[in-house]
Amino acid sequence: MSTATLTPAPTTAGLIRDTDALFARKRIVALAIPALILAYFAYIFIAFDIAGLRDRASLDNAMTLVSDSYSYKTHVARDNLSGEVSIAIEGERKGTYPDGMSPDWVTLGDDTIITLPKGHEVLFLADGAVRYDIPGYGLVSANPSRSGVNAVLPEGDVPDWINASKNRLAIKTAAGRLTITRNRTEVFRYALGWELFFFTLDSPYHGLGPVALAQRASSGEAGAIWSDFWNNRMWQHQQVAWAIFETILMAFLGTFGAAIVALPLALLAARNFAPFVWVRMVTRRVFDFFRGVDALIWTIVLARAFGPGPLTGALAILITDTGSFGKMFSETLENVDGKQIEGIRSTGAKPLQTYRFGVLPQITPIFLSQVLYYLESNTRSATIIGAITGGGIGLLLTQAMITQKDWEEVAYYITLIILMVMLMDWFSGWLRKRLIGGQEAH
Amino acid sequence: MSNIEHINQTYMDMVRRKRLYGGIMLAVFVALMLAGFRTADARNAGSFIDGWHRFFDFPGEVLGEAAGKLVEFPAHFAQYAPSLLETINIAAASTLLGALGAVILSLLATRGMARWPRLIPVFRRVLDIMRAMPEIVIALVLIFVLGGGPVPAMIAIAFHTVGALGKLFSEVNENASLKPVEGLTSVGASWTQRMVLGVIPQVAPNYLSYALLRFEINIRASAILGFVGAGGIGYELKNAMTWGKGQYDEAAAIFLMLFVTIVVVDQLSSILRDRLTHGKKSNMIGAQA
Numbered sequence: 001m002s003t004a005t006l007t008p009a010p011t012t013a014g015l016i017r018d019t020d021a022l023f024a025r026k027r028i029v030a031l032a033i034p035a036l037i038l039a040y041f042a043y044i045f046i047a048f049d050i051a052g053l054r055d056r057a058s059l060d061n062a063m064t065l066v067s068d069s070y071s072y073k074t075h076v077a078r079d080n081l082s083g084e085v086s087i088a089i090e091g092e093r094k095g096t097y098p099d100g101m102s103p104d105w106v107t108l109g110d111d112t113i114i115t116l117p118k119g120h121e122v123l124f125l126a127d128g129a130v131r132y133d134i135p136g137y138g139l140v141s142a143n144p145s146r147s148g149v150n151a152v153l154p155e156g157d158v159p160d161w162i163n164a165s166k167n168r169l170a171i172k173t174a175a176g177r178l179t180i181t182r183n184r185t186e187v188f189r190y191a192l193g194w195e196l197f198f199f200t201l202d203s204p205y206h207g208l209g210p211v212a213l214a215q216r217a218s219s220g221e222a223g224a225i226w227s228d229f230w231n232n233r234m235w236q237h238q239q240v241a242w243a244i245f246e247t248i249l250m251a252f253l254g255t256f257g258a259a260i261v262a263l264p265l266a267l268l269a270a271r272n273f274a275p276f277v278w279v280r281m282v283t284r285r286v287f288d289f290f291r292g293v294d295a296l297i298w299t300i301v302l303a304r305a306f307g308p309g310p311l312t313g314a315l316a317i318l319i320t321d322t323g324s325f326g327k328m329f330s331e332t333l334e335n336v337d338g339k340q341i342e343g344i345r346s347t348g349a350k351p352l353q354t355y356r357f358g359v360l361p362q363i364t365p366i367f368l369s370q371v372l373y374y375l376e377s378n379t380r381s382a383t384i385i386g387a388i389t390g391g392g393i394g395l396l397l398t399q400a401m402i403t404q405k406d407w408e409e410v411a412y413y414i415t416l417i418i419l420m421v422m423l424m425d426w427f428s429g430w431l432r433k434r435l436i437g438g439q440e441a442h
Numbered sequence: 443m444s445n446i447e448h449i450n451q452t453y454m455d456m457v458r459r460k461r462l463y464g465g466i467m468l469a470v471f472v473a474l475m476l477a478g479f480r481t482a483d484a485r486n487a488g489s490f491i492d493g494w495h496r497f498f499d500f501p502g503e504v505l506g507e508a509a510g511k512l513v514e515f516p517a518h519f520a521q522y523a524p525s526l527l528e529t530i531n532i533a534a535a536s537t538l539l540g541a542l543g544a545v546i547l548s549l550l551a552t553r554g555m556a557r558w559p560r561l562i563p564v565f566r567r568v569l570d571i572m573r574a575m576p577e578i579v580i581a582l583v584l585i586f587v588l589g590g591g592p593v594p595a596m597i598a599i600a601f602h603t604v605g606a607l608g609k610l611f612s613e614v615n616e617n618a619s620l621k622p623v624e625g626l627t628s629v630g631a632s633w634t635q636r637m638v639l640g641v642i643p644q645v646a647p648n649y650l651s652y653a654l655l656r657f658e659i660n661i662r663a664s665a666i667l668g669f670v671g672a673g674g675i676g677y678e679l680k681n682a683m684t685w686g687k688g689q690y691d692e693a694a695a696i697f698l699m700l701f702v703t704i705v706v707v708d709q710l711s712s713i714l715r716d717r718l719t720h721g722k723k724s725n726m727i728g729a730q731a
Contacts, residue, residue, distance in 0.1 A: 037538060044535045047528070048592045056589035065587065246485060253478045256471075292705040296666045296676065297697055300683065304500035307487025314482050380576040387578050388669055391485075394578065398670070401582050414579050421574035 069411035072195045076106055076114055077186040078124050080144045085112050085124065089195050090405075094233045097201050105189065114187050120175040122187050130185050132171060132178050142169055142180050149180045194408050196234045203228040235409070240396065244420055246310040247392035250382035251375060251424070254317025259371045261322045266329030273333055283326070290323030295381060299389050308390030316385055317378050325370070332366050333359075365436040372428040379424040383417055393417055503687070508694035518695035522678055526699050528592055529674035532667075533660040536596045540603025540660075541653045547604060548611035549637050554620050557633045569612070573605030581667045595672035599660050607656055614648040615641065651718045654711040661707055665700055675700055 045051070075091040078084065087102055089095030100108070107113040112124035123131040132140040138154030140162075148166040163170040169180040177188040199206040205213060205228055217225055230238050267273045269283040299316040306312045341358035349357065386394030393413060400409040483489050508515075549555050551565035577598040584594035622640035631639065668676020675696060682693040 040538070041535070044531060044596075047531060048535075048596065050593060053588060053593060056591070057587060058589070062587045065583065242485075246482075249478055249482055253475065253482060256475060257479075260475075288705065288708075292701050292708070293697075294662045294665060294700060294704055296662070296669060296679075297700065301497070301500055305488070305496040306490065306493040309486030309488075310482040311479070311486035311490060314479075380574075383576045384578045384666060387582075388666070390487075397579065398582065401586065404586065410583070414583075417576060417579060418571060418574045421576070422570060425570075425574065 064405075065407050065410075067190075068405070068407035070408070071190055071192050072408060073188045073190045074103065074195075075186055075188055076112070076122075077184060078112070080128060080181075080183050080185055083128065089201075089234075092234070094200065095196055101201070114189070116173075116175040116187075116189055118175045120173060122176075122178060124185060130178075130180055134171075134173065140169075140171065142185075144180055144182050144185060146182065149182065151180070194235075194412065196232070198232070199228050200232055200234050203232075205229075235412070240393070240413070240416065243386075243393040243396050244416060247382045247386055247394065247420065248379060248424065250310050250313040250317060250386065250392060251378040253314035254321060254382070255371060255375045255378050257314065257318040258321035258325050258374075259367070261318070262325035262329055263367075265322070265326050266333060269326060269330035270333035272336070284330075287323045287326040287330075290319055291327065292323075293320075295320040295385060296388070299385050303389045308395075310386075310391045312389050313382055313385045313391050316389070317381060321374060321378070324374070328370050329363075329367060332363055332370075336362050368435050369432055372432045375428045376421065376425045379421050383421075393420070504690040504694045504697070507688070507690040511691040514691060515695055515698075518692055519699065522675060522692075522696055522699060525668075525673075525675045525678045526703060529664045529668060529676065530661065530703065532592050532595045532599065532664040532672075532674055533657060536599035536603055536664070537653060537657045537660050539596070539600040540656070541607055541649070543600070543604035544607035544611050545642075545649065548608045548615055549641065551608065552612045552615040555615060555623065555637065555641060566612075569605050569608040571605070572601055573609060575602055575605070577602050577663050577667060578670060581672050582670065585671050590671045590673060590677075592673040595664055595667040595674070598667065598672075599663050602663075603656055603660065607652055610652045611645070611649060614645045614652075618644045647718045651715045654715050654718075658704075658708055658711050661704060 072090055074087065074089050076085065076087050077091075079086075085108065087097040087106060097103070102108050105115045107115075110126040114122040114124070116122065119135040121133045123133075125131065128145070129141060129143045134140065137159070140151065140153055142149050142151040144150065149164075149169045151164050151169045153162065153164060158164060161172045163172075167182055169178070171178045176190065179186045179188075196206070199208075205216070205225055208216070213225060265283055265287070268279050269287065271280065274280040274283070295316050298319050299312065302312045302315050302319075306315070336359055340362060341354055344354050344358035382392060383394040383397075386392035387398045388394075393416065397410065397413045397417070400406045400413060479490075547565055547569055550557055551562055551569060553559070553562060556562050556565075577595075580598035580601055581594050584597055588594050618641055622644070623636050626636045626640045664672075664674055665676040665679075668674035668678070669680050671677065679693060679696045679700070682689065682696055685692070
């Protein structure tokens with residue numbers, strides 16, 4: 001007798017009813033999950049006050065950030081008391097043109113002539129007066145003195161890009177910007193790119209093309225060229241290179257140091273290797289503790305003992321990852337294949353030889369692959385830890401952020417960080433393939 | 443006989459050479475580690491030798507103060523519970539957002555499932571770049587634009603999560619069967635229908651397991667971002683730290699809350715993931731764990 005005859009034969013109506021019930025249940029689940037997610041987002045919307053974001057957000061900041069990251073401005077300024085004219089990139093001392101030197105759009109002399117794009121021209125006259133010829137609008141003149149800026153605008157309404165008062169005149173056009181106060185007259189001219197990236201103005205190599213540079217280099221100036229580039233005060237290539245190196249160093253020392261420390265501890269935590277149960281329990285809790293006290297807290301504690309720097313970052317990664325590796329390694333050890341060990345033992349191998357030939361070949365590829373995976377992820381952590389504890393590229397990034405004006409440097413550092421992480425990702429993948437062989441197919 | 447001897451000799455030569463290479467590799471590695479630690483030590487503000495005995499000073503100080511003020515702890519817990527909730531919310535919202543983005547991008551970046559097969563390399567590079575971006579970079583930029591608070595942290599973590607989960611998800615997708623997709627195509631289903639009905643049911647348990655793992659990581663990340671000004675318990679911790687000696691009981695309370703949260707979330711997610719993988723075995727989904 002088969003079971004089919006024992007149970008009552010399903011009727012069509014019954015089947016339809018069951019199916020309907022099943023589908024109804026599935027439909028509810030299918031609707032409930034998106035509804036729950038939506039409800040959660042609605043809660044987040046209120047809890048994070050996303051509606052109020054519009055007031056808190058600063059569009060001006062965003063505009064400066066974006067425009068500053070791919071362009072730079074040159075300040076041409078005259079001190080109205082002494083009559084001295086200075087030209088500086090971004091208005092920084094490090095980017096100041098030496099006396100008598102100027103970009104080709106500024107003609108120095110008794111009168112300073114500043115040519116802006118689109119036919120705009122600003123004149124600093126020898127007697128202290130300023131003239132700005134704006135095509136399509138007219139001539140604006142001013143004569144700053146103790147009594148005020150004395151601006152004279154063309155007849156008619158003042159457009160909204162000109163802001164004129166007794167003591168201040170500000171003109172903002174697409175070609176540039178002119179600001180006059182009683183003490184100072186300043187023109188900004190904007191240009192694309194990262195100026196002075198290779199050489200600062202005090203270097204004889206500033207403004208030379210790659211061909212000219214190659215010629216100079218071949219005639220024995222290679223060392224001087226490199227030194228001018230490497231010690232560029234504006235972009236600080238040397239410091240940046242060190243910072244990148246420090247960050248990678250933190251990741252390298254932290255990851256491999258943790259692996260070295262975790263390896264023997266993992267043996268104590270693995271069920272099939274640990275001699276006593278209580279040893280295993282204690283080791284496991286130690287791992288949990290190391291992992292649970294987050295890298296953030298370890299960083300704070302370590303920074304108190306060793307001060308800021310790469311060693312602190314490396315040790316913070318080392319301690320946190322000792323916990324992670326210990327847990328993973330001991331799980332791997334518990335999953336070793338007993339047959340291979342048995343086989344080695346059957347040939348009369350001593351315990352040490354059993355480990356060497358029975359266990360080690362099984363676990364090495366897995367350990368290596370876990371460690372190398374962490375190497376890439378720790379490069380990112382090292383950047384973050386560096387920003388907190390003060391070391392490596394993370395520190396440079398936060399420093400550039402704090403000034404709130406060196407956005408081109410921020411953009412440069414971000415590019416470098418992404419390239420660094422991608423490079424480490426590629427490197428760890430390559431190493432994994434080389435060391436473990438064809439296991440990683442993709 | 444000589445043949446066997448020859449084989450034996452060649453084998454022993456090979457073993458010796460392999461050992462030599464291994465030894466050299468090991469020596470280079472040890473040298474690198476030592477040189478690395480020396481360099482790091484030299485570039486650090488304080489050296490290891492001078493500082494190691496101070497290692498327990500700060501924890502000792504904090505614990506000592508905390509021990510004296512244990513009665514105040516429940517009040518501290520109550521005071522900082524909203525911040526802790528905010529940190530958890532940042533992690534949860536960013537994991538959800540990131541996972542949703544990762545599902546879409548990973549489907550677009552998987553051969554056989556992509557909506558626009560020619561754009562697969564583009565979507566892969568996009569995922570690579572999103573993954574390479576440390577959270578702190580986006581968070582700092584967004585704090586400047588949006589002001590402090592949880593939103594910059596949420597966006598920053600979600601952005602990185604898309605990249606990190608996207609890569610894992612696309613590995614899961616590659617192991618999913620394409621037959622349901624073909625079947626749905628044959629009845630004229632649209633791309634969205636093919637993905638939702640044909641792929642997602644196969645890969646959902648794996649997705650969920652990876653997303654839970656990511657949630658653990660994101661809790662830590664959200665605490666760290668708080669420390670640089672993005673709200674939550676990290677921000678409170680930074681404030682508590684700056685008050686200095688005599689006020690460490692609050693820092694200790696926050697340390698403890700953070701520690702317990704991380705451990706609890708780790709344990710919960712590990713139990714859930716365990717359940718998911720064991721359920722998976724009966725489903726016979728051939729995705730790698």
